[in-house]
């Protein structure tokens with residue numbers, strides 16, 4: 001929703017508040033009428049929001065918006081007419097103060113919520129609900145007045161008409177308070193679940209925007225804990241507490257105003273301890289915030305341990321280390337429990353303090369009240385009403401203190417969610433280039449890379465080479481030398497720390513993200529499949545792939561035969577990360593998934609390492625040693641096996657992040673004491689030994 005409209009609602013709310021509060025000192029019937037109009041406004045606003053949020057089409061939004069907007073204007077006009085008709089213009093300082101506070105409250109809510117709104121969470125809708133909603137609490141403000149009057153008309157044997165009037169007003173204000181309170185809770189329950197969906201979707205979106213380096217340094221368990229747990233705490237606690245907090249503040253101010261109207265002296269005696277309660281609430285709130293942050297961090301850590309253990313259960317099982325992992329998990333939870341104990345003690349201490357302060361306030365007020373009645377400064381019924389107000393005020397202060405602390409706890413949980421939401425990805429994905437045809441020329445120009453997770457080590461240094469479109473080239477070198485790093489850079493998992501990577505003469509960053517990944521396909525070292533059918537895995541992220549294309553890709557990857565031997569054929573589920581298939585089968589499905597896209601550049605990082613030599617040869621012949629296919633794509637291979645690379649057009653030898661040698665197999669074999677020659681010699685020796 002556009003801000004301007006929200007402001008319109010807020011202004012309506014503020015205008016409404018001013019008129020309504022001006023009226024408080026006059027007849028009570030208009031109060032009830034205003035409450036009814038308000039209920040109607042809230043109902044309309046509520047249904048309008050639901051309808052509005054469920055339509056994405058702008059025209060539909062406009063069609064829905066207009067009639068509701070008109071109803072709003074009409075309601076506001078009727079309401080104002082009534083208020084103006086009955087208004088009592090005898091302003092006094094308390095009414096003015098009350099109005100100022102009432103006006104500043106929605107603004108405060110607006111400003112507070114702006115931060116969340118900036119994340120496009122449309123939290124403002126909840127704010128303006130609040131503005132209307134906060135008024136619902138005003139019916140409750142009148143409950144003690146009529147309770148006191150009713151009781152005193154019994155105690156002092158007042159006329160039947162007076163008793164009947166008090167009884168009717170008592171029923172009406174109680175009913176209005178109860179009905180509006182229930183309605184408020186219902187509205188909030190709906191709002192909270194909608195808010196939760198929004199925050200979680202926004203947060204997941206924020207994760208997906210981040211660069212790969214972010215995932216290197218933030219473990220998946222931690223991210224999931226933030227996504228599932230913290231967002232839940234945030235939406236339910238924050239939204240609930242804002243609702244309660246604003247309600248409590250309205251009741252607090254209303255109660256104080258009514259108390260002042262009954263007796264100014266008694267009010268001063270009564271609220272003398274209130275600032276102390278609020279100061280204690282503030283101190284406890286800050287402590288709760290810090291504790292809550294720690295508890296959430298530990299909960300994320302426990303989640304991380306559980307996630308990692310489940311993901312690596314085979315390794316854990318093979319080392320028989322289940323008990324240790326369980327202990328690690330429990331230890332983290334125990335740490336969190338110890339901190340929660342401090343939190344519980346703090347909550348209890350705060351409660352004791354508030355109760356004690358309330359007791360002191362009651363003693364002072366009662367002693368002083370008795371004296372005032374004796375001296376005829378206050379009447380008996382007024383003292384009775386005042387006592388009920390005082391009890392109500394005690395309850396409200398206690399509520400405010402509790403709400404503040406839980407709001408602070410929720411703020412602690414929200415902090416990391418906001419941090420992730422606010423985080424701007426370091427790697428910008430804003431390229432626009434989408435040429436009709438991509439040739440597939442590749443150039444590395446003085447490329448260096450330092451991985452974000454290991455900032456003290458250079459993984460690749462000043463690497464420069466050129467590959468012509470249609471060539472099949474290989475990276476070779478000892479383990480950890482930087483072969484996969486070159487492939488990662490071409491996939492744009494990372495951007496070079498220095499130097500440039502060019503495709504068809506244009507910097508890789510200039511290309512549109514989606515376009516680049518349509519033209520470029522990769523089969524990684526670890527073949528990862530989704531827990532979906534083989535068919536869905538092969539045509540992953542493709543919209544127009546048909547059955548024929550899928551089978552053709554599987555045939556090219558030499559996977560068709562084994563797939564058709566499975567009971568459910570192409571519909572067989574692959575299991576989590578492809579766990580239901582063998583290593584070699586997974587690799588072949590991954591290869592099929594890459595080649596179905598007909599990429600101009602194919603990146604194979606140890607993509608055939610789990611295959612037997614016969615299958616490997618068949619795939620190689622199909623993919624890159626086939627003249628017809630070779631013209632269609634540039635292929636880059638990272639491999640250890642000599643058999644995979646021997647026939648390549650060009651071989652790049654990488655050692656400790658430097659490009660040491662390059663050329664064809666025959667050329668490299670002529671370099672005396674060359675690294676490539678040494679690698680080949682060792683492999684041949686191994687084969688001979690075997």
Ligand SMILES: Nc1ncnc2c1ncn2[C@@H]1O[C@H](COP(=O)(O)OP(=O)(O)OP(=O)(O)O)[C@@H](O)[C@H]1O
Nearest residue numbers: 216451453454459478479480481482483484485486
């Ligand atoms: N995500 C990462 N974060 C930090 N360092 C990394 C990361 N990936 C790789 N490295 C480091 O970068 C260096 C080069 O790794 P790379 O994966 O490119 O080696 P490789 O030649 O492909 O090795 P192998 O043949 O064993 O696959 C290694 O020292 C490795 O530890």
